[in-house]
Amino acid sequence: MQITQPMADNAEHRRENLFVRMVRRLADSRELTLFVLVIALALVMSIVYPNNFPTASNMRAVLLNLAPVGILVCGMMLLMIGGTFDLSVGSTLAFSGVWAAVVAGWWGWPAEVAVLVGILVGALCGLVNGLIVTRIGINALIATLGTLTIYRSLTYVTAGTGVTPITDAFAAYGRAADPLLRIQSPFWAMLVLVLVGGWLVARTRFFRQFYFIGGNPRAAQLSGIRVDRLILIGFVIMGALAGLAGVLGAARLNSAVVNAGVDDQLKVITATVLGGASLKGGEGTILGGILGVLFIALIENAMIINAIGVFWQGLVVGLVLLFAVSLDRFKTSGRA
Amino acid sequence: MAPRLEIKGISKFFPGVRALDDVSMSVEAGEIRALLGENGAGKSTLGKIVAGVYSRNQGSILVDGAEIAELDEKAAGDLGIGIVHQEGSLVPQLSVAENIFAGRQPTQWLGQVDVRAMRDRARMLIAQLGVAIDPALKVSTLSPAQAQIVEIAKALSRDLRILILDEPTAALTLTETEKLFDVVRRLAGNGVSVIYVSHRLAEIFALCHSVTVLKDGRLAGTRKVAETSTDELIRLMVGRDVHFSRAATGRKIGDVVLEAESVDAPPLVRSASITVRAGEIICLAGLIGSGRSEFCEAIFGARRRRGGSIRIGGKAIDPKGPWDGKHAGIGMVPEDRKAAGLFLGMDIVNNVAATVLSRVSSGANFSNRKAEALAKNFVDELRIATPSVRQIVGNLSGGNQQKVLLAKWLAMEPRLLIVDEPTRGVDVGARSEIYRLLRALADKGVALLVVSSDLPEVLALADRIVVMAEGRTVGELPGDGASEEQVLRLATRYTASVAEVRKEPGMAEA
Numbered sequence: 043m044q045i046t047q048p049m050a051d052n053a054e055h056r057r058e059n060l061f062v063r064m065v066r067r068l069a070d071s072r073e074l075t076l077f078v079l080v081i082a083l084a085l086v087m088s089i090v091y092p093n094n095f096p097t098a099s100n101m102r103a104v105l106l107n108l109a110p111v112g113i114l115v116c117g118m119m120l121l122m123i124g125g126t127f128d129l130s131v132g133s134t135l136a137f138s139g140v141w142a143a144v145v146a147g148w149w150g151w152p153a154e155v156a157v158l159v160g161i162l163v164g165a166l167c168g169l170v171n172g173l174i175v176t177r178i179g180i181n182a183l184i185a186t187l188g189t190l191t192i193y194r195s196l197t198y199v200t201a202g203t204g205v206t207p208i209t210d211a212f213a214a215y216g217r218a219a220d221p222l223l224r225i226q227s228p229f230w231a232m233l234v235l236v237l238v239g240g241w242l243v244a245r246t247r248f249f250r251q252f253y254f255i256g257g258n259p260r261a262a263q264l265s266g267i268r269v270d271r272l273i274l275i276g277f278v279i280m281g282a283l284a285g286l287a288g289v290l291g292a293a294r295l296n297s298a299v300v301n302a303g304v305d306d307q308l309k310v311i312t313a314t315v316l317g318g319a320s321l322k323g324g325e326g327t328i329l330g331g332i333l334g335v336l337f338i339a340l341i342e343n344a345m346i347i348n349a350i351g352v353f354w355q356g357l358v359v360g361l362v363l364l365f366a367v368s369l370d371r372f373k374t375s376g377r378a
Numbered sequence: 379m380a381p382r383l384e385i386k387g388i389s390k391f392f393p394g395v396r397a398l399d400d401v402s403m404s405v406e407a408g409e410i411r412a413l414l415g416e417n418g419a420g421k422s423t424l425g426k427i428v429a430g431v432y433s434r435n436q437g438s439i440l441v442d443g444a445e446i447a448e449l450d451e452k453a454a455g456d457l458g459i460g461i462v463h464q465e466g467s468l469v470p471q472l473s474v475a476e477n478i479f480a481g482r483q484p485t486q487w488l489g490q491v492d493v494r495a496m497r498d499r500a501r502m503l504i505a506q507l508g509v510a511i512d513p514a515l516k517v518s519t520l521s522p523a524q525a526q527i528v529e530i531a532k533a534l535s536r537d538l539r540i541l542i543l544d545e546p547t548a549a550l551t552l553t554e555t556e557k558l559f560d561v562v563r564r565l566a567g568n569g570v571s572v573i574y575v576s577h578r579l580a581e582i583f584a585l586c587h588s589v590t591v592l593k594d595g596r597l598a599g600t601r602k603v604a605e606t607s608t609d610e611l612i613r614l615m616v617g618r619d620v621h622f623s624r625a626a627t628g629r630k631i632g633d634v635v636l637e638a639e640s641v642d643a644p645p646l647v648r649s650a651s652i653t654v655r656a657g658e659i660i661c662l663a664g665l666i667g668s669g670r671s672e673f674c675e676a677i678f679g680a681r682r683r684r685g686g687s688i689r690i691g692g693k694a695i696d697p698k699g700p701w702d703g704k705h706a707g708i709g710m711v712p713e714d715r716k717a718a719g720l721f722l723g724m725d726i727v728n729n730v731a732a733t734v735l736s737r738v739s740s741g742a743n744f745s746n747r748k749a750e751a752l753a754k755n756f757v758d759e760l761r762i763a764t765p766s767v768r769q770i771v772g773n774l775s776g777g778n779q780q781k782v783l784l785a786k787w788l789a790m791e792p793r794l795l796i797v798d799e800p801t802r803g804v805d806v807g808a809r810s811e812i813y814r815l816l817r818a819l820a821d822k823g824v825a826l827l828v829v830s831s832d833l834p835e836v837l838a839l840a841d842r843i844v845v846m847a848e849g850r851t852v853g854e855l856p857g858d859g860a861s862e863e864q865v866l867r868l869a870t871r872y873t874a875s876v877a878e879v880r881k882e883p884g885m886a887e888a
Contacts, residue, residue: 247739254732257721264680264712264719265732265786266704324723 065369072318075369076333079362083340087347094347102225108339109228110135110287110303112332114310115317116239117280119331120249121182122314124276125256125323128171129186131284131310132303133193138164139288140197143205143298146212153211157289164285165278167193172277176270190307197300206297216293228290235283240328252276256323312359313338316366337362380443382407382571383428383540388437390423390595397423399595400437405540410562410572412582412603415592416615424592425542425575429461430454441539460533461542468525468532470518475500477517478532503531507561523554527561534565541565542573547581559585579608579870591615616833616862631841632656634692635825636677636708636794641686643676648849649686654794654825659816661840661857662829664869669849670829671713674796677827678710679703690794704733709792711783713799713829719783722772726764727753729771729782733790756785760815777808784815795819798829813839833862845869 087095094100114131121127142160145151151159167189174185207213217226243249254262255269263269284303292298317334319326338359345355381404390398398420405411413421426432428439430451439446441457454461468477475497476483483491484499500513504527511524520528526546533541543562547555562585566572574586582589583603591598591614598614636654641647646669654660662670675681677688679697688695690706697703703710712718721729731738731749738749753767760781764774771782780801787795800816801809816839820826830836836843840857845868853868 245744246742247735247744248742250735250744253724253728254721257724258717260718261712261721262732264700264710266699266701267732268699268701324721 072366072369073327073330073333075366076317076330076337080333080337080340083337083344087340087344091347095344098224100343100347102223104339104343105229106226108335109232110291111306111309111313111339112232112335113228113235113283113287113290114280114306115313115331115335116235116328117276117283118310118314119317119319119326119328120239120243120252121273121276121280122311122319122321123243123256123323123326124252124273125259126175126182126273126276127186127311127314127321128168128182128277128280129307129311130167130171130189130193131280132306133190133197134164134167134281134284135288135291135303135306136298136300137167137193137197137200137288138285139292139302140201140205140298140300142212142289143208143292144201147205147208147298150209153209153215156208156212157215157293160289160292161282161285164288165282167284168277168279168281169274171281172274175277176274194304201298201300204298204300205292208292208296208298210296213293213296216290216295226294228287228294231286231290236328236332240332243328253324256325258324309338312363316363380440381405382409382442383573384440384443385424385428386438386440388424388427388439389435390420390427390432391435397595398427398434398592401592401595401597402437403590403597403600405571405573407539407571408566408569409588410566410574410586412586412589413573413575413592414577414579414582414589414611414615415598416577419592419615420595421575421577421592422544423595425461425544425573428454428540428573429459429542431461455536458537458539459542460530460536460538460540461544462526462529462533462546463544468517468528470516472517473513474504474511474515474517474520474528475513477528478503478513478535480532482535499535500531503534504528506534507531508564509557509561521554523557526558530561530565538565538570540571540573542575544575545577546574547576547578555581579611582611583608612863612866616866629657629821629841630823631658632823635690636827637687637689637692638673638677639687641673641676641688642684643672643681644684646672646849647676647681650846650849650851651686652827652844652851654827656793656823656825657820658841659820659826659828659839659857661836661843662827662846663831663833663836663843663865664846668846668869670846671798672849673846673851674710674798674827674829677703678708678796680710704790707793708796709733709787709790709794710796711787711798711800713802715779715783715802719786720771720779723770725768725770726757726762726782726785727767730756730785730789733786737789752789753785756782756788760785761811775808777811780808780812781815784812788819792824794825794827796827796829799831800828801830801832801835809835833865836865837862 118127118131138160141163142156145159146153146156171186171189174180174189175182215227221227222230251262251267251272254265254267255272259269288302291302313334314326314331316337317326317330317332319331341358341362342355345352345358384404386402388398388401389396401420401424413424415421423432427434430449430453433450439449446453446457478500479496484495486492497513504511504513507527507530509527511520511527517525517528530541546558562572562574576582586603588600588602589606589611590600591611593615601610633656634653635656636652639651640649641651642649650669650673652660662673664670672681676683678700679702680700688697690708695702695706697706700710716722721732727749730753734752735744738745738752750767756762757764757767762778762781762785764778771779774782797816800812816826816828828839837857837860842857843855843860843865844851845853845855845865847869855864855868
């Protein structure tokens with residue numbers, strides 16, 4: 043539907059129209075909005091703090107720190123496109139990391155097996171979530187709120203205060219002596235996942251079905267799409283990604299911490315929504331999700347550099363989230 | 379003495395629809411008046427105007443001879459006009475007493491609700507109706523009939539002079555219905571005028587004194603129940619002027635495509651059988667709730683089947699989900715296009731592609747180019763009015779949405795296409811085009827199974843008409859030469875009720 047704009051006779055009106063039009067253009071693509079915001083923020087920081095912000099070591103730190111959330115956002119975006127989500131990812135991450143550490147550190151199994159076990163434990167957690175949601179029919183908020191505390195509790199039961207140190211062979215997965223561009227493996231894993239996941243979700247027939255499910259689950263079902271099976275697969279993918287993030291995190295520190303990822307679920311969902319997903323489903327891209335993660339990471343970094351302090355971080359991230367979502371009201375094409 | 383209620387020349391317009399056109403009637407004190415008509419005839423609208431839920435566009439309303447200028451829900455309540463809605467207006471989590479006195483609970487000091495007084499008064503009101511329901515119970519624990527009685531008690535809690543009951547027995551069993559009738563008779567005996575909105579003929583003969591029949595928003599006639607007959611009432615209800623002509627059928631009827639035998643899918647489908655041949659249009663007629671849509675869903679795999687057999691092209695299939703039906707070459711256009719059919723927030727391309735994702739892909743990749751080409755084909759072929767194939771479907775008109783929905787299923791090239799209510803909420807122009815499309819499909823050799831509540835539509839389209847009642851296929855008529863009365867008689871033989879045999883275009887939207 044074309045929005046027809048009345049002719050403005052005075053200059054003030056025209057200026058406002060131009061502004062509104064610019065906002066509309068931006069609002070039409072969340073990825074573009076975020077991209078502009080990220081660039082603007084980086085530019086401002088580079089000008090104001092030329093000695094602290096645009097340095098290689100600061101950039102490396104930012105990229106490495108956003109890696110776990112960046113890995114999680116791929117799965118969360120997929121789930122949210124399909125109209126559901128997983129609150130238990132932070133606990134799944136810790137649980138998987140601890141199990142990988144137990145297998146490698148306590149049982150002395152090879153590091154490769156430990157990595158695999160960690161990812162499998164994550165996938166299993168996701169499978170349980172998916173079964174509860176699709177087979178028992180409990181809504182995802184309640185189901186994963188339940189498993190959020192269950193998995194966290196199981197993490198404590200498994201390893202008490204954690205496993206430290208694990209083994210050098212295992213730690214090598216997360217901190218090589220001389221990694222590519224001197225950025226450690228979690229970032230590279232994230233990059234590969236974002237590229238491959240971005241392509242899969244945007245282009246392939248299989249993952250395209252999630253958009254239909256999120257758009258209208260009943261219509262998708264009646265179109266012959268196996269809604270429950272796909273949602274289950276989505277949860278398993280989410281769990282496996284959380285497992286991977288947990289394993290890499292433990293390897294990077296050579297320590298499986300029991301309260302790893304405690305606040306990650308909300309951070310991930312914030313980034314996903316910021317990146318263009320809607321709680322109703324049917325919208326979003328992996329690219330948008332990762333831009334959301336990047337933006338939040340930059341804001342956190344900016345807060346640390348200009349010494350305003352971490353206490354203000356949440357305030358800024360929250361305001362940006364509300365701002366981005368309210369931009370939707372300016373979209374040129376709306377539903378009738 | 380002036381009649382209790384007199385309405386003169388009432389008209390009511392909804393956007394694009396004239397729901398009521400110059401309707402007049404008058405009801406005496408203590409009279410039970412039935413308001414009869416097909417779905418969309420305007421009977422519920424009239425009831426809601428009298429209750430002040432809707433405002434009228436023209437006409438006047440007199441209560442006990444005094445003209446009422448402004449009639450809203452509060453004014454109606456003060457005048458002693460109560461309505462029991464079709465959907466029910468009780469809050470299930472609250473107690474019976476609280477529901478009866480919603481917003482008007484008796485209070486003690488500091489505005490505290492006087493629970494004891496409230497319960498006592500509720501108990502008395504319910505006792506007046508000749509039943510006993512504990513006022514402390516939560517409404518969610520009541521049976522549908524008890525809930526209806528609580529609704530009536532709620533209306534009674536204010537000094538009641540006119541009671542409007544809108545399809546009150548829809549959810550009730552036979553014995554519950556009888557109990558409700560006793561209550562209504564008792565109220566009428568006390569001088570309350572009752573307007574009983576229904577389409578169930580049997581109930582009208584059992585309960586009412588007189589009946590006013592509406593047809594297409596106009597008054598078709600008022601009769602004393604003692605002086606009329608089922609036949610006369612049916613004639614009053616269905617007599618009409620709009621006709622869609624039958625096309626000359628020179629179609630070649632081919633081999634049997636669908637053979638469904640004694641399909642059992644409780645609770646709504648008990649034993650239904652049907653045969654559809656290639657190039658044939660079969661219309662499945664029957665009342666709402668007769669299990670037509672559910673039968674189709676069972677064939678398609680969208681509903682669990684407990685017994686019976688389904689064969690497609692002679693091969694037995696056992697669809698466990700819509701994907702199995704689709705795999706067997708069945709397409710199903712569902713009744714509710716917004717809730718179950720379309721992806722309203724997505725564009726035409728994606729909607730059309732939803733059933734044929736593998737066909738619009740190269741390997742694992744979804745091909746936008748192929749999907750757009752496919753959508754463009756259908757936009758041209760079905761004459762979908764849209765600026766581009768990338769238009770969001772939610773922004774299209776009802777008729778064009780319906781065409782997109784058809785395109786979505788035509789894309790998979792089904793052998794058997796089930797279409798549930800092909801023209802609901804579609805204007806007359808789009809309607810005749812959809813008929814043209816369906817006939818063209820049959821000409822191409824597709825087997826068509828059309829569910830329709832619109833009798834003129836059934837008579838215009840069908841090669842054969844299969845009638846369902848109470849979950850069973852109860853009879854079959856040749857499409858040529860069948861009359862609405864014949865279909866209605868088959869459909870009501872078991873239920874003795876003339877349910878919503880026809881939908882007015884646009885009424886679903888209104």
